[in-house]
Amino acid sequence: MKNYAVIILFFISLTNFAQDSFTGSENLSDLNSIESEVLESNLKFTISHTAINTKLSEVGSTFFKNKYIMYSSRKTGEIGAGRDEATQQPFTNLYCLNIDKYGNLSKPLFFSRLIRSNGNQGGLAFSPDENVIYYTKSEKENASNYQLYKSDFDPVCRCKWINEEPIPLNSPNYSIEDPIVTADGKTMYFSSNMPGGFGGFDIYAAELDQFGYPVNPVNLGAAINTSNNETHPYVTQNLKTLYFSSNGHPGFGGQDVFVSKIKKSSFSAPLNLGKTINTAADEVSFIMASKSYGFVSSNRVNTLGSFDIYKFEITVIEQRLSGIVHESVSKIALPNAKVSLLDNEGTVVSTQTVGENGVYDFEIEPSEKYTIVADKDGYEKFELPVITSNNGNSRVDIALNQNKPVIVEKAGKSMISIEKIYFDFDKSSLKKESTLSLNKIVSLLSENPTMKIMINAHTDNKGSDQYNLVLSEKRAQETRSYLIKNGIDASRVNAKGLGETQPLTNCKEKCTKTELDADRRVEFIIL
Numbered sequence: 001m002k003n004y005a006v007i008i009l010f011f012i013s014l015t016n017f018a019q020d021s022f023t024g025s026e027n028l029s030d031l032n033s034i035e036s037e038v039l040e041s042n043l044k045f046t047i048s049h050t051a052i053n054t055k056l057s058e059v060g061s062t063f064f065k066n067k068y069i070m071y072s073s074r075k076t077g078e079i080g081a082g083r084d085e086a087t088q089q090p091f092t093n094l095y096c097l098n099i100d101k102y103g104n105l106s107k108p109l110f111f112s113r114l115i116r117s118n119g120n121q122g123g124l125a126f127s128p129d130e131n132v133i134y135y136t137k138s139e140k141e142n143a144s145n146y147q148l149y150k151s152d153f154d155p156v157c158r159c160k161w162i163n164e165e166p167i168p169l170n171s172p173n174y175s176i177e178d179p180i181v182t183a184d185g186k187t188m189y190f191s192s193n194m195p196g197g198f199g200g201f202d203i204y205a206a207e208l209d210q211f212g213y214p215v216n217p218v219n220l221g222a223a224i225n226t227s228n229n230e231t232h233p234y235v236t237q238n239l240k241t242l243y244f245s246s247n248g249h250p251g252f253g254g255q256d257v258f259v260s261k262i263k264k265s266s267f268s269a270p271l272n273l274g275k276t277i278n279t280a281a282d283e284v285s286f287i288m289a290s291k292s293y294g295f296v297s298s299n300r301v302n303t304l305g306s307f308d309i310y311k312f313e314i315t316v317i318e319q320r321l322s323g324i325v326h327e328s329v330s331k332i333a334l335p336n337a338k339v340s341l342l343d344n345e346g347t348v349v350s351t352q353t354v355g356e357n358g359v360y361d362f363e364i365e366p367s368e369k370y371t372i373v374a375d376k377d378g379y380e381k382f383e384l385p386v387i388t389s390n391n392g393n394s395r396v397d398i399a400l401n402q403n404k405p406v407i408v409e410k411a412g413k414s415m416i417s418i419e420k421i422y423f424d425f426d427k428s429s430l431k432k433e434s435t436l437s438l439n440k441i442v443s444l445l446s447e448n449p450t451m452k453i454m455i456n457a458h459t460d461n462k463g464s465d466q467y468n469l470v471l472s473e474k475r476a477q478e479t480r481s482y483l484i485k486n487g488i489d490a491s492r493v494n495a496k497g498l499g500e501t502q503p504l505t506n507c508k509e510k511c512t513k514t515e516l517d518a519d520r521r522v523e524f525i526i527l
Contacts, residue, residue, distance in 0.1 A: 044315040045276040047296070052097060052105045053308040056089060059297040060285040060309050061123050062180075064130060067096040068295065069111060070309065071121050084120060084143045089306065091143065092120045094135075103293045103311055114161050115151065119143045123232065125179040125188070132212050133161055134179045134188070148176040148190070150212060169206070169214060177201070178232040181208070182239060188214040189233040189242075199227035203244055223267040224260060231255075232284060235262070242267060245284055253280030257296070261368075264345045277312065288314070321386065321394045322361040325354050325374055327436050328399035333358030334433055335422075337376040339398065344369040360398075364388050374398045378419025378437060405440045407526065416441060416453065416524040421479065428474035430482060438479065441524060442486045445493075452527040455479050455495040458502060460516040465499060473497030479522055494527070 052058065056073040063069065073089040082091045094111035115121070117137035124135035131153045136146040147170040151161040169176060174194040181188050188208055191201045194217075202225040206214035224230055226248025234243040240262050245255045249270050256278040258270035277283055281300040284307070288294035293313045299306055325337040339360040340351040349370070352360050364370065366388055374382040379400040388394045406417045418440050422431040430438070445451055457476035459468040476495035484490050500519070507515040 043273065044317060045274070045312045047276055047310050047312040050105045050295070050309045050311050052108055053304045055305045057092070057306040058309045059092075059307050060287060060295045061094075062125060062287065063289070064096070064126055066099070068099050068105060068289070069124065070095050070097060070108070071123070072108070073306075074108070082118065082140060086144055087306075091117070091140070092122065094121050094124065099289060103289060105295075105309065105311075112161055115149075115164070120146070122146050123178045125181045127181055127212065128183060128185045131155075134167075134181065136177050136179065138175075142172070144175065145172065146175045146177045148179060148214075167213060169217065175201075179214075180234055182235050183237045184239065187235075189235060190214070190217075191229075191231040191233065192217075198222065198225040200229040200248070201231050203230050203233045220267065224270065229255070234287065243286060244270075245286075246270070252278045254282035254299075255284055257283050257286045268344075282307075285309075291316075319364050319366050319388065319393055320361055321364045321370070321372075321388060321396065322359065323395050323397040325358045325360065325376070325398045325400065327379075327433070328401050330436060331399075332432050332436060334376055334379070334400060334436075335431075337374055337379075337398075337400065340373045340375075342371040342373060346371070364394070372396060372398065374400060376400060376419070378403055378440075402436065402440060405444050414526040416444060416526065418524070421522040423475055423478075426471075428471065428478045430478060435482065438482050439486070442483060442488060445483070445488050452492045453494070454525040454527055455493065456502075456523040456525060457495070457497045458519060458521050458523070459500050460519040461500045461503065461508065461511065462516065469497060469499035469501075471497070472499045475522065 054074050058070055058072045058074070061069045061071060071092045071094050073092050075090055083089065084091055094115065095108040096111050097105045098107045099105060115135055118140045119138035120143050122136040122138070124133060126133055133151050133153070135149055135151070137149065138144065138146045148167040149164055150167060151164045154160045154162050167176070171194070174192055176190055176192045178191045179188055180190070186208060188206050189203060190206070191203050193201050197219055203220045204217040205220060206217040209215050219225060224242070224244065226246065228246065228248030230244055230246045230248060232245050235241070242260045242262055244258055244260070246258055247255050249256070249258055249272070251272055252275060257273045259273060260270045261268035272278060277286065277296060279298065279300045281298060283296055283298045283300070285297040286294065293311060295309055295311055297307050297309050321341070325334045325339060326332055327334060333356070335354060335356045335358060337354050337358065338351060339354060341349045341362045341364070343349050350362055352362070354360050368388050370386045370388065372382070372384050372386055379402055382398055382400055384396065386394065386396055408415055408417045418437050421434045421437055423429060423434070424431060445453070455476050457472040457479065459472045461468070474497065476497045480493050480495035483493050503519045504521070505511070505515040505518055
């Protein structure tokens with residue numbers, strides 16, 4: 001079962017199974033503040049009980065071979081024999097569940113008899129190709145201390161796990177729990193109460209070496225970890241979003257599910273996922289099965305056992321950032337402007353070239369910091385920081401200021417360099433945005449009353465020689481007429497159409513769009 005970029009959290013932790021009992025969330029009384037943060041999310045949930053729950057505990061973990069894997073204190077024959085003295089429930093074991101096309105769970109079967117423990121079995125993870133399993137388990141004598149193990153999927157029979165090895169990071173002095181492997185197979189995230197953290201359980205990231213072992217673990221820092229417990233990390237397929245559970249960040253009580261954006265060298269402030277998912281009890285093991293639904297485990301009121309598995313359905317409320325690119329004075333739309341959306345780290349999220357109406361339109365995330373960058377030949381570059389709305393679409397119109405024309409030397413001639421002049425297709429009529437460009441010529445000639453110019457209009461080689469010559473002559477005269485109508489004396493402006501006689505490219509047949517575009521031009525030569 002694949003995880004999706006819209007995925008919300010892979011988070012598993014157990015009040016009764018792993019680590020210490022959960023404590024209440026910090027600042028529970030400040031519900032108004034929490035609600036304000038929650039409203040920034042564009043995710044809406046509905047939630048329902050699943051049919052596989054029992055009077056004991058069921059907690060989801062991850063997906064494998066299109067099955068949903070959970071750990072549970074239910075008994076299956078001799079499996080699950082023994083009792084955890086701390087929880088007064090049977091030791092937990094791993095089970096796999098069928099998932100039908102509607103997201104219904106059924107037929108819990110023991111996951112593997114080769115991955116055994118005389119204590120509890122906990123969270124697990126798989127390499128992206130599902131050929132390596134990382135799993136946690138404890139021994140009867142110290143049932144709350146989980147150690148991390150690695151095994152390989154038998155390449156011969158493809159039916160069992162072999163080569164079990166403990167991970168070198170293990171220690172009898174602390175627990176390692178909730179492993180997940182990122183989609184690129186390079187990093188493992190896990191939670192641990194190892195020394196040197198902020199208190200309780202913290203979330204760590206470790207690189208996976210060439211043999212698949214997690215090495216050089218790094219604490220995620222104060223933006224994520226608190227003096228209480230942060231556990232069960234999950235990172236989305238695009239490696240941009242972290243989901244986790246915490247009773248140290250402001251929440252509704254117990255363990256709540258939070259989300260944070262992964263930056264180049266930091267994490268954004270965690271956002272609570274809201275009251276439908278989170279309650280005054282503990283919500284754990286939040287994971288998406290598809291774009292539209294997923295599962296979460298909770299010991300909220302009305303569960304059958306200590307923890308039950310719930311199915312949630314998710315609606316992503318699309319939010320957009322849009323606007324019009326126009327010239328700053330006339331407000332005329334500017335086609336062919338390039339607009340880019342950059343995230344808070346300066347990474348380009350998306351780029352668009354606007355059409356005739358000058359409209360750009362990006363899909364965005366709520367309450368995020370972006371920068372809009374706009375470029376168009378002949379105009380000053382535009383940059384604007386934007387903080388998007390938390391409850392609707394955002395609109396930002398982009399006003400571009402014109403650059404002044406530049407006089408350049410080409411082939412022994414002095415020429416006025418401005419952006420490309422556009423005409424209506426197969427016609428001599430000027431496009432509206434090109435009048436803005438010609439206004440630059442008007443200003444330059446007005447400031448230099450003795451200056452005279454020759455307007456040369458060129459076409460590409462599509463069409464007959466005679467047709468192109470006539471079309472270019474009409475365009476040259478249309479350009480001259482505009483300058484005269486705007487106050488330039490006719491004696492100062494000459495114009496001629498040259499058709500396809502002076503191409504800039506050597507293309508004769510099967511020309512590219514770029515080559516054709518280069519040959520279609522209007523030149524302003526100073527006499």
